[in-house]
Amino acid sequence: MTTWSERLGTVGVWRGFTQVDAGFARGIEAIGYGALWLGYSPTADLDAAELALDATDRLHVATGVVNIWKADAAELAASFHRIEAKHPGRLHLGIGTGHREATPERTRPLDAMRRYLDVLDAHDVPVGRRVISALGPRMLELAAERSAGTHPYLTVPGQTADQRAALGSGILVAPEQTVVLDPDRTSSREAARTFLGRYLGMSNYTNNMLRGGFTEADVALPGSDRLVDDIIAQGDAPSLAARVREHLDAGADHVCVQVVPVHGDVLPALAAVAGKLRLA
Secondary structure: OOOOOHOOHHHEEEHHHHHHHHHHHHHHHHHHHOOEEEOOOOOOOOHHHHHHHHHHOEEEEOOOOOOOOOOOOHHHHHHHHHHHHHOOEEEEEEEEEOOOOOOOOOHHHHHHHHHHHHHHHOOOOOOOHHEEEEOOOOHHHHHHHOOEEOOOOOHHHHHHHHHHHHHOOOOOOEEEEEEOOOHHHHHHHHHHHHHHHHHHHHHHHHHHHOOOOOOOOOOOOOHHHHHHHHEEEEEEEEHHHHHHHHHHHOOOOEEEEEEEEEEEEEEEEHHHHHHHOOOO
């Protein structure tokens, strides 16, 4: 039986879906990354995923993640089947409940996720081709029961180990890892803190940071040095590659690398990390 690491590769790239074009998709495939995760709530038409798949030969593409409050489940299912017919086996649906502060919730997130999955079931979207962004323990249980696994965001290797222990073998654990390629600790920490700051106003992330061993003082704005350094890898390429390996050693099947600053050409940084991980 093929493992998740064999299907997706051990390392992928996480990037906002509006910042991905055909050239970027081809570029990361050539560098050796196995999957592209499209972040910042891709739309249900999955046009960005289709574009990336059309431009590549082997790259897997996943949403990281579709927001259930914004993307109609039936439309998402139709988009999945449209693209699956063209690129069988290469599209995966990452699904999440968004942020309480950003999206007014009409019901409890866990109940809403169950209903969303019910619609995907009714439209024959395979359980093994969807992944839930599960931060809390109850959502993690649901991910194991009704999806291929979990795609957590802004977590540390210790939490990857906890997720693997809770889920056991065979269930996908694919954490995102943010990185800053800059050997100067002062400037790299400043970039990391600026990036992380927007998430410290979102309770789902701060609650998960508290579960991960950080304190209320750590997660209070602007974020402690410990929090910034532990969540966002900073330094030269070997240092960033070492953090990716920590997740893999902790039990991750696949790690998704996001480069900060997120704007501009991130391919050189991704190439540097890929070289140290020997992905090509």
